[in-house]
Amino acid sequence: xxxxxxxxxxxxGEGNAKVKRRNRNQVVLQGLGLGAISFAALMxxxxxxxxxxxxxxxxxxxxxxxxxxxxxxxxxxxKLPRGGFRDxxxxxxxxxxxxxxxxxxxxxxxxxxSNGAQFELRDRIVAxxxxxxxxxxxxxxMSDPYDQLAKGLVKxxxxxxxxxxxxxEIAWFDTLDKAGMISQPLNFGLLTNADSRFPELAGxxxxxxxxxxxxxxxxxxxxxxxxxxxxxxxxxxxxxRFSDMIEVNINNLAAVPSVVFGLLALAVFIGWxxxxxxxxxxxxxxxxxxxxxxxxxxxxxxxxxxxxxxxEAALGVGASKHQVVFGHVLPLAMPGVMTGTIIGLAQALGExxxxxxxxxxxxxxxxxxxxxxSATALPTQIFIWADSPERGFVSRTSAAILVLLGFLVMMNAxxxxxxxxxxxxx
Numbered sequence: 001x002x003x004x005x006x007x008x009x010x011x012x013g014e015g016n017a018k019v020k021r022r023n024r025n026q027v028v029l030q031g032l033g034l035g036a037i038s039f040a041a042l043m044x045x046x047x048x049x050x051x052x053x054x055x056x057x058x059x060x061x062x063x064x065x066x067x068x069x070x071x072x073x074x075x076x077x078x079k080l081p082r083g084g085f086r087d088x089x090x091x092x093x094x095x096x097x098x099x100x101x102x103x104x105x106x107x108x109x110x111x112x113x114s115n116g117a118q119f120e121l122r123d124r125i126v127a128x129x130x131x132x133x134x135x136x137x138x139x140x141x142m143s144d145p146y147d148q149l150a151k152g153l154v155k156x157x158x159x160x161x162x163x164x165x166x167x168x169e170i171a172w173f174d175t176l177d178k179a180g181m182i183s184q185p186l187n188f189g190l191l192t193n194a195d196s197r198f199p200e201l202a203g204x205x206x207x208x209x210x211x212x213x214x215x216x217x218x219x220x221x222x223x224x225x226x227x228x229x230x231x232x233x234x235x236x237x238x239x240x241r242f243s244d245m246i247e248v249n250i251n252n253l254a255a256v257p258s259v260v261f262g263l264l265a266l267a268v269f270i271g272w273x274x275x276x277x278x279x280x281x282x283x284x285x286x287x288x289x290x291x292x293x294x295x296x297x298x299x300x301x302x303x304x305x306x307x308x309x310x311x312e313a314a315l316g317v318g319a320s321k322h323q324v325v326f327g328h329v330l331p332l333a334m335p336g337v338m339t340g341t342i343i344g345l346a347q348a349l350g351e352x353x354x355x356x357x358x359x360x361x362x363x364x365x366x367x368x369x370x371x372x373x374s375a376t377a378l379p380t381q382i383f384i385w386a387d388s389p390e391r392g393f394v395s396r397t398s399a400a401i402l403v404l405l406g407f408l409v410m411m412n413a414x415x416x417x418x419x420x421x422x423x424x425x426x
Contacts, residue, residue, distance in 0.1 A: 064182055
């Protein structure tokens with residue numbers, strides 16, 4: 001009797017120890033999970049905070065308001081669109097900063113305003129030649145060193161030899177600032193201008209339009225082909241070694257580094273077919289190669305999620321296999337298909353390596369009008385700006401990354417919205 005009691009007591013103790021160990025392992029597992037999520041969230045916060053802290057300055061641009069007398073002697077009507085537009089702008093600055101006559105100092109004063117100011121003045125006068133002989137108001141960007149000075153990125157207490165602007169130039173800037181001529185409005189040019197060698201004029205319009213064309217081509221190719229391949233493999237293909245091999249290779253293609261697709265596109269589309277470099281058409285075709293496996297996998301998963309009873313009911317009333325798939329199964333699976341497609345396109349929007357290999361990192365100063373025009377894309381534009389030596393491109397690079405992240409978040413939000421709106425629970 002004593003032995004039985006001892007045995008029961010031992011078994012109960014052993015069982016309690018197992019329960020305690022299991023509970024302890026569960027707590028440790030939950031702790032590790034929370035730690036991983038917290039670490040990922042911390043890294044995300046650091047990334048976004050770093051981008052915002054350096055990129056927010058690019059969303060404003062230092063401007064100078066000038067009263068410009070369009071001197072007929074410098075800009076004669078018969079010589080338009082040629083004329084001394086820079087000299088006219090310089091005369092306007094000299095009127096506000098008198099006492100500067102040395103030619104070297106005058107050249108420095110001329111650099112107060114952006115190089116694009118003379119072209120803006122030229123366009124206004126060419127559009128309305130009656131302005132010749134009149135005084136007009138012009139609000140133009142200041143050049144990058146003074147934009148940096150206005151934003152506090154050039155420290156005034158730094159020794160003059162280590163600054164981009166001298167004490168004399170800072171004094172000119174302060175004079176204009178006290179006269180109320182300097183302002184910092186929102187920099188709409190960041191989205192409406194194309195690329196430029198001058199940071200104060202550089203914008204993302206060309207990259208945005210190039211990305212649009214490339215994604216449109218990518219969607220037009222990858223969406224029908226991906227869905228067609230998925231339907232065949234899931235609904236019609238016989239189950240044999242050949243179909244298994246295709247399925248395994250599609251899964252492997254989804255994990256292939258994007259640079260491999262770039263090399264393939266470089267050899268096939270440009271090398272063999274002779275398609276133009278830097279064209280969104282080639283970029284879209286390259287991105288379609290990358291996106292297609294993702295769409296096929298997502299479509300097959302969505303088709304599998306449709307209950308067999310839908311198929312059986314349709315077959316039971318005499319529908320053919322094609323009618324079952326295209327009339328019942330595919331429409332019910334379409335929310336999952338669209339979600340996978342948007343996620344695939346969002347991934348393609350952020351790809352850089354394949355676009356670099358096909359030349360979509362060229363310096364293009366205008367937005368493409370067609371998919372065959374030379375263009376760049378958002379990720380490659382970021383790469384170009386990050387490689388530029390001018391300090392003004394530092395903040396613009398971070399701002400461009402924020403714009404790209406904004407598009408990615410928006411596309412993922414659309415995917416989540418579509419999934420929650422059209423999702424069906426069986």
